[in-house]
Structures are given as C-alpha cells and as structure tokens.
Amino acid sequence: xxDVAAAAGVSHQTVSRVxxxxxxxxxxxxxxxxxxxxxxxxxxxxxxxxxVTNRSRRIGMISAHLVLHGPSMIAVxxxxxxxxxxxxxxxxxxxxxxxQSLREAVGRLLDEAVEAIVVAxxxxxxxxxxxxxDAAVPxxxxxxxxxxxxxxxxxxxxxxxxxxxxxxxxxGHRHVAHVTGPLEWVEAGQRRAGWxxxxxxxxxxxxxxxxxxxxxxxxxxxxxxxxxxxxxxAVFAANDGMAIGLMYALHAKxxxxxxxxxxxxxxxxxxxxYLWPALTTVDQEFSLLGRRAVELTxxxxxxxxxxxxxxxxxxxxxxxSTAVPRPS
Amino acid sequence: xxDVAAAAGVSHQTVSRVxxxxxxxxxxxxxxxxxxxxxxxxxxxxxxxxxVTNRSRRIGMISAHLVLHGPSMIAVxxxxxxxxxxxxxxxxxxxxxxxQSLREAVGRLLDEAVEAIVVAxxxxxxxxxxxxxDAAVPxxxxxxxxxxxxxxxxxxxxxxxxxxxxxxxxxGHRHVAHVTGPLEWVEAGQRRAGWxxxxxxxxxxxxxxxxxxxxxxxxxxxxxxxxxxxxxxAVFAANDGMAIGLMYALHAKxxxxxxxxxxxxxxxxxxxxYLWPALTTVDQEFSLLGRRAVELTxxxxxxxxxxxxxxxxxxxxxxxSTAVPRPS
DNA sequence: GCACAGAATGTTAACGCTCACAATTTCGTT
DNA sequence: AACGAAATTGTGAGCGTTAACATTCTGTGC
Numbered sequence: 001x002x003d004v005a006a007a008a009g010v011s012h013q014t015v016s017r018v019x020x021x022x023x024x025x026x027x028x029x030x031x032x033x034x035x036x037x038x039x040x041x042x043x044x045x046x047x048x049x050x051x052v053t054n055r056s057r058r059i060g061m062i063s064a065h066l067v068l069h070g071p072s073m074i075a076v077x078x079x080x081x082x083x084x085x086x087x088x089x090x091x092x093x094x095x096x097x098x099x100q101s102l103r104e105a106v107g108r109l110l111d112e113a114v115e116a117i118v119v120a121x122x123x124x125x126x127x128x129x130x131x132x133x134d135a136a137v138p139x140x141x142x143x144x145x146x147x148x149x150x151x152x153x154x155x156x157x158x159x160x161x162x163x164x165x166x167x168x169x170x171x172g173h174r175h176v177a178h179v180t181g182p183l184e185w186v187e188a189g190q191r192r193a194g195w196x197x198x199x200x201x202x203x204x205x206x207x208x209x210x211x212x213x214x215x216x217x218x219x220x221x222x223x224x225x226x227x228x229x230x231x232x233x234a235v236f237a238a239n240d241g242m243a244i245g246l247m248y249a250l251h252a253k254x255x256x257x258x259x260x261x262x263x264x265x266x267x268x269x270x271x272x273x274y275l276w277p278a279l280t281t282v283d284q285e286f287s288l289l290g291r292r293a294v295e296l297t298x299x300x301x302x303x304x305x306x307x308x309x310x311x312x313x314x315x316x317x318x319x320x321s322t323a324v325p326r327p328s
Numbered sequence: 329x330x331d332v333a334a335a336a337g338v339s340h341q342t343v344s345r346v347x348x349x350x351x352x353x354x355x356x357x358x359x360x361x362x363x364x365x366x367x368x369x370x371x372x373x374x375x376x377x378x379x380v381t382n383r384s385r386r387i388g389m390i391s392a393h394l395v396l397h398g399p400s401m402i403a404v405x406x407x408x409x410x411x412x413x414x415x416x417x418x419x420x421x422x423x424x425x426x427x428q429s430l431r432e433a434v435g436r437l438l439d440e441a442v443e444a445i446v447v448a449x450x451x452x453x454x455x456x457x458x459x460x461x462d463a464a465v466p467x468x469x470x471x472x473x474x475x476x477x478x479x480x481x482x483x484x485x486x487x488x489x490x491x492x493x494x495x496x497x498x499x500g501h502r503h504v505a506h507v508t509g510p511l512e513w514v515e516a517g518q519r520r521a522g523w524x525x526x527x528x529x530x531x532x533x534x535x536x537x538x539x540x541x542x543x544x545x546x547x548x549x550x551x552x553x554x555x556x557x558x559x560x561x562a563v564f565a566a567n568d569g570m571a572i573g574l575m576y577a578l579h580a581k582x583x584x585x586x587x588x589x590x591x592x593x594x595x596x597x598x599x600x601x602y603l604w605p606a607l608t609t610v611d612q613e614f615s616l617l618g619r620r621a622v623e624l625t626x627x628x629x630x631x632x633x634x635x636x637x638x639x640x641x642x643x644x645x646x647x648x649s650t651a652v653p654r655p656s
Numbered sequence: 657g658c659a660c661a662g663a664a665t666g667t668t669a670a671c672g673c674t675c676a677c678a679a680t681t682t683c684g685t686t
Numbered sequence: 687a688a689c690g691a692a693a694t695t696g697t698g699a700g701c702g703t704t705a706a707c708a709t710t711c712t713g714t715g716c
Contacts, residue, residue: 001672011696016674024694046439047378048672052701056375066404067598076394079421088440091419093407111374112416216602241599248602270395271569274544274576276604329702339666344704352664376702379671 001044007036019044050113058088059297060109061118062102062130066093068214069240069267070187070284074120074142077290085294090114097126106133116297118142122185138300142293144186145309151300153292153310157187160282160314161194164236164264167280167316169202171324173234173262177207179222179246181214181238191238191266207232214238216245223249226261233261233325240265240272240281247275247321258323268317278319288312329372335364347372378441386416387625388437389446390430390458394421396542397568397595398515398612402448402470405618413622418442425454434461444625446470450513466628470621472514473637479628481620481638485515488610488642489522492564492592495608495644497530499652501562501590505535507550507574509542509566519566519594535560542566544573551577554589561589561653568593568600568609575603575649586651596645606647616640 005012010029017025018033025033036042050056061078065071075091082089090112092105109117116137119130122144131139138151145154168176178195181188192209199206210225212218219242226232227250237243243265247257255261257277265272268283292310299306333340338357345353346361353361364370378384389406393399403419410417418440420433437445444465447458450472459467466479473482496504506523509516520537527534538553540546547570554560555578565571571593575585583589585605593600596611620638627634 012673013675013697014695017695020674026694029694043435043438045379045441045672047375047384047441048701049674050375050701051373051379051672051703052674054701066400072394072400076400076421079419083420088418088436090416091407092411093404107371108416110371113373113375216599220602244599245602248604248606251604271544271572271599274548274573276576276579278576340702341667341704342665345665348704354664357664373702376671377704379673379702380704382671 001042004033004036004040004042007040008033056088056113056115057086058090058112058114059116059118059294060090060092060112060114061120062092062094062105062109063120064094064097064123064126069269070286071120071122071143073284073286074289077287078118078120078142078293079290080287081290081294082297085298087294089118094121094126097121097123097129099129102126102129103133106130110137115301116140118293118297122187124184124186124189127186138297138305140293140297140300142289144190145311146186146190147309147311149309151296151305153289153296154312155284155289156311156313157190158194158197159311160266160284160316161191161236161238162198163314163316164266164280164282165195165198167318168234168236168262168264168322169198169204171234171262171322173325175199175204175207175234177210177226177229177232177235179210179212179219179235179237179242181212181242183211188238195236207234212238212242214241216241216248218242219245220249222246224253226250227253227255234263234322235261236264236266238266240267240269240279243279243281243321244275247277247279258321259326262322262325264322272317273319275321277321280319280322281317282314283317284314285312329370332361332364332368332370335368336361384416384441384443385414386418386440386442387444387446387622388418388420388440388442389448390420390422390433390437391448392422392425392451392454397597398614399448399450399471401612401614402617405615406446406448406470406621407618408615409618409622410625413626415622417446422449422454425449425451425457427457430454430457431461434458438465443629444468446621446625450515452512452514452517455514466625466633468621468625468628470617472518473639474514474518475637475639477637479624479633481617481624482640483612483614483617484639484641485518486522486525487639488594488612488644489519489564489566490526491642491644492594492608492610493523493526495646496562496564496590496592496650497526497532499562499590499650501653503527503532503535503562505538505554505557505560505563507538507540507547507563507565507570509540509570511539516566523564535562540566540570542569544569544576546570547573548577550574552581554578555581555583562591562650563589564592564594566594568595568597568607571607571609571649572603575605575607586649587654590650590653592650600645601647603649605649608647608650609645610642611645612642613640 079089141152145152210222223246265281268281272279407417446468469480473480538550551574593609596609600607
C-alpha cells in the first residue's frame with residue numbers, strides 16, 4: 001500500500017480511501033491511485049484489514065452427508081446466496097455428530113473469524129450440541145427445522161409428506177406404507193409424522209412402516225418385504241433414492257408400478273422424471289432456502305434476532321409412479 | 329493474548345510459544361498457560377497471525393456445475409483431503425467461464441490469501457484462462473486433464489470410455505452409438521475420443537454420434553432418435569444421467585434394454601445399481617483423486633513443481649443393461 | 657561458591673491496514 | 687484581497703500476532 005501511495009504521490013490513507021470507495025477523494029487523485037494500483041498489481045491484504053476492522057465478511061456453514069441430494073443442494077445454494085450478498089462462505093463438512101467433531105467444526109469456523117454460522121446438519125442431537133456450544137456469533141439453522149424455532153428457515157417436511165400421502169389416499173388407496181429415513185434425522189421424523197398425520201385425519205390406520213437409511217440399497221430391502229405383502233398398494237418413500245431401490249425390488253418381484261403398487265418419493269432428483277416409471281415425488285425449493293438462510297443471517301448480523309421460523313412449502317410433482325389401486 | 333499472559337503470569341511471547349507447541353517451555357509453565365487459555369476461552373486471532381507469518385494454510389478451489397455428480401464429488405473429496413492435511417479449503421463456484429468471472433473467482437481466492445489454487449473446471453478455455461491469469465500461487469488442475477500436463481491429476485476419461493466401448497464390442501455388437509457430453513468440456517471430448525479410438529482399433533466404423541449436455545433430458549431426446557434406428561444395438565452415454573434419460577426413451581418406444589439395445593453409462597451414480605435394468609457404467613475413484621490433488625498441491629507448496637501428470641484409471645462395472653446382441 | 661553453558665522467559669519491532677484526528681487546500685463571499 | 691467553511695489530504699497510533707534478539711534463570715563442574 002505504501003508503494004502504491006508513493007507511486008501515486010499520495011499518502012497511504014488516500015489509497016485506503018480509494019479502496020474503500022470513500023467520497024472524499026478528488027476524481028483525479030482517485031484516477032491516479034487507481035492507475036498505480038493497476039500498474040503495481042496491488043491487492044489489499046485482507047488479514048491486516050480484518051485485524052483492524054474485525055469484520056471478516058465471511059459466514060461459516062456446517063454440513064454433513066454432502067453426497068446426498070438435499071444437503072448438497074443446500075450447501076450450494078447457501079454458498080451461492082452468500083456470495084451474491086458479498087459474503088464468503090466457509091463450508092466445513094462433519095463426518096459424525098460427536099461433541100468432539102462438532103466442536104472442532106465450530107472451532108475451525110471461529111478461527112476463520114466467521115461472523116455467523118449456518119448449520120445444515122439434520123441430526124437431532126447435533127443441533128442441540130452446536131447450539132449449546134454457544135459460539136458468540138449468530139447461528140442460523142436450515143435443516144431439521146420445525147415451527148417456532150428461533151433463527152431458522154426450513155422446508156416444511158411434514159407438509160410435504162402429507163401432500164404425498166394425501167395424493168395416494170385421494171387416488172383411492174386404503175392406506176400407505178412408509179419407508180422412513182434414519183430417524184435420528186429430524187427430516188426423517190417429520191416426514192414420518194406427516195405420513196401418520198395424514199392417515200389420522202382420514203381416520204384410517206397407516207400401512208406398515210419400514211426403516212431405511214436414505215440409501216437405494218435400504219429402499220431395495222424394504223421393497224423386497226413390501227412385495228410380499230399383498231395388502232400394500234401404495235408406498236411413500238422418504239426420499240427418491242430409496243424410492244428407486246424400492247421400485248427396483250418391486251420390478252424384480254414382478255409387482256408392477258404403478259399397476260400393482262403406487263410409489264411416491266421425496267426430493268425430486270434430476271433423474272426422477274426419467275425413471276421407469278417416472279417418479280411422483282415432492283419437490284423442495286432449495287435455492288429459495290439458501291437465499292432465505294442468507295437473508296436471515298444478514299438480519300441477525302444487523303442485530304435483528306427475528307424469532308419467527310420460516311417454513312417453505314414444498315410441492316408435489318405427480319408423474320407416472322402413482323395410479324388408482326387395481327380393484328382386487 | 330495479553331490477558332492470557334497476565335492470567336498465567338507470563339509474557340505474551342510465552343503464550344505464543346505454548347500455542348505453537350514450542351519445546352522451550354517448561355512443563356509447569358505450559359500447564360499454567362493452558363489453564364489460563366481454557367479459563368478465558370481464548371482463541372488465537374488468525375488474521376494477526378497470518379499478517380505476520382504470511383502463511384494462511386488455506387487452499388482455494390474453483391468449481392463449476394456443483395449439481396452434477398462428478399464435480400460435486402471432486403469438490404467434496406478435495407475439501408476433505410485438504411482438511412485432513414491441515415488445510416482449509418475455500419471453494420468458489422463459477423457460473424460461467426468468461427475471463428471476467430474467472431478473474432473474479434481467482435481474485436476472491438487470492439483475497440483470502442490462499443497458498444494454492446485447485447482448478448476443477450472442465451471447460452477447455454476456462455483452463456487456459458485461469459492459467460494465463462497467472463496468479464503467483466501454484467495452480468493444480470483436477471479436471472479435463474490429459475497426459476503430459478504439468479501439475480495435474482485426473483481420471484483417465486479416454487481409458488474409461490474405451491473400457492465401456494470394448495465391453496460392448498466384446499459382447500458382439502458391431503458398433504456402438506455415443507451420446508456425448510457438451511463438447512466444450514474436456515471430459516466430454518476425451519470420452520468421445522476413447523469411443524472413437526476403441527472402434528478404430530478394431531477396424532470398425534463407430535455408430536452414430538448424438539450430442540447431449542449431461543442432462544437426463546438430453547439423453548431422453550437422443551434416445552428417441554436412437555430408438556428409430558434399427559441398426560443401433562448398443563449405446564455408450566457419456567454420463568449416467570443421460571443414460572437414464574436414454575433408457576427411458578427406449579422403454580417408451582418399446583425397445584427393450586438390454587434385449588434390443590445395450591446401454592453403458594459413465595459415473596456410477598449411487599442409484600445406478602437400482603435402475604431397471606441396473607446400469608452398466610464406469611466408476612471413477614473420486615476420493616483418490618481428491619487425495620492426489622492435495623498431495624500434489626502440498627508438493628507444489630514445498631517447491632517441487634512435479635511436471636508429471638497422474639492419471640487414475642477408472643473401472644468398468646458390469647450390470648444388467650448390457651447383453652449380447654439379439655440375432656437379427 | 658563461582659563461572660558458564662544452556663534452558664527458559666521477556667522485550668521490542670514489525671506485518672499492512674483503518675480509525676481518529678490534524679493539517680492543508682480549495683473555493684465562494686465579502 | 688482576505689476570510690472562513692468545506693473539501694481534501696496527511697499523520698500517528700494500534701489491531702494481535704510472531705521473529706529476532708536480549709535477558710534472566712538453572713544446574714553443572716571445578
């Protein structure tokens with residue numbers, strides 16, 4: 001900076017003013033300084049700047065399971081929205097949810113001087129943990145959100161599940177079986193709750209519940225069992241991956257989809273429309289979620305700790321994997 | 329730090345020594361300092377540290393198309409490997425490949441004081457651009473790599489494609505059609521080259537070539553056209569997403585897979601084994617790629633600008649979407 | 657009991673920037 | 687031409703660390 005100042009024949013402070021877009025610099029001085037900057041290929045040293053301003057313009061994000069569709073979409077969209085708002089986003093992926101590794105993740109972010117932390121980890125306890133670490137920076141939650149939670153934006157999982165189940169019941173199915181996600185995930189619990197609630201409301205008993213873990217493999221295993229139960233005519237899988245495994249098992253067992261059994265997934269992965277049959281599923285608007293999360297973060301940074309939870313309503317996309325039940 | 333020093337009754341320099349694991353601190357002083365640190369919940373200020381050491385322990389990564397399987401896997405694995413090596417990884421996603429936005433991405437990373445940049449952008453020109461920006465830090469390339477390129481690790485796309493095509497020819501197909509990726513992607517070009525080469529080697533003419541853009545949609549469109557050509561008995565799609573769209577179109581047109589037409593994809597997405605039919609595809613070891621990339625980066629940082637390119641050989645995974653051609 | 661080496665600790669000066677304030681221009685008024 | 691206010695520019699300190707060097711202990715051999 002001193003070099004630039006010398007080259008432009010001004011003081012370092014004037015260079016600083018130019019860099020920060022201050023109004024109180026005469027146009028020609030500004031031009032001279034800018035020329036010097038370009039000439040010398042000068043870049044401001046952010047460490048020094050951060051040291052004195054104490055504002056990093058960086059927000060941190062804790063994610064997990066980035067191989068899964070949902071988490072990765074969220075990560076990308078938050079990152080994107082953050083950049084657009086002029087913030088850098090540091091992502092740290094955790095592999096397990098021990099206090100240990102969560103503490104480490106938060107620590108790493110704090111070391112990077114993040115101004116806020118976006119937590120995109122859907123594990124029930126993990127959320128508590130991070131909250132309890134209480135990191136002197138605002139924390140915004142974007143996964144595993146339920147109504148009434150402070151500083152949180154989420155997609156209404158329960159509503160999505162109800163959409164799926166109601167669609168099936170409307171078609172005339174007596175009840176709907178459910179392949180759950182791993183129930184430590186808040187999302188999995190919420191989708192399961194929506195499935196139950198939808199049945200309750202119509203005063204019918206839900207179909208069988210099978211435990212899955214999001215993987216196509218687990219959907220496949222659930223499918224093998226469902227194929228043997230002639231009573232099941234409709235299944236709601238908690239994500240598209242499991243729905244895919246499920247449909248595979250049903251095919252393999254000669255149970256036609258949707259002829260014999262209807263299937264609904266959750267996520268609307270890009271290949272969903274091109275599965276055979278094209279998968280009816282629930283679509284979540286992740287990009288909106290990311291934007292909202294960043295908005296909320298910015299609000300928090302501005303001191304407005306808005307306690308209201310925002311829930312984004314997902315939408316059902318009806319394709320060819322669901323149909324009226326075959327009269328038996 | 330001064331506070332900690334005061335609390336422990338030592339000088340700030342001793343605190344600094346403890347923090348940096350210096351040997352020249354007596355065990356009991358160290359303990360006292362550590363107690364004070366814990367007590368006060370002190371964290372070292374990295375900006376100040378960076379300011380004086382000039383070592384950020386951060387590497388940058390430029391990615392694009394994070395929604396696609398390959399790029400996102402690479403991003404995750406580099407990030408992961410970087411963390412394991414004690415580096416933070418800053419990811420910036422670019423949306424287009426204009427000099428403008430590439431320059432901005434590099435600029436953003438440089439502003440974060442990254443010590444090296446990993447470029448995971450498979451656009452032909454983009455690579456040139458970034459290289460020509462010549463950023464005073466080592467640059468490692470992990471996508472769109474071909475033999476003989478300096479500072480690069482990649483997966484041998486051409487070899488993967490040949491594996492796929494040879495498998496089909498071995499089964500007895502006269503030739504193989506190809507749905508390409510967008511040819512601005514180096515990968516797409518390389519897979520196409522492998523497809524051509526495999527035919528050349530057996531002295532047969534390749535089947536028709538159709539242009540795709542990685543999306544299932546484009547695979548679907550290609551599939552509709554292929555379904556009308558009775559001469560095509562085998563197709564190599566440049567990624568699994570297009571293979572999925574392709575198979576959908578073939579189904580829709582009543583062309584059985586693999587009975588009438590065999591299909592091979594590329595990527596081995598998690599749902600590949602559960603498609604109907606389970607998809608024969610090419611598996612790339614992304615986690616290894618990430619590790620190698622970080623190793624290479626570390627080497628470069630150590631001043632060893634190894635000019636040799638490392639190419640990782642992918643593997644063919646044979647499932648149920650390929651079979652011997654039906655005698656006509 | 658003393659000199660001395662080596663271990664342990666302390667002191668001071670950067671690093672490159674912004675902030676608060678001081679000094680100098682500039683320009684409109686009279 | 688001189689005054690003063692506003693606009694522009696400059697000065698010095700300090701952000702929290704580490705590096706380099708200075709100082710003070712500690713224990714050993716005689």
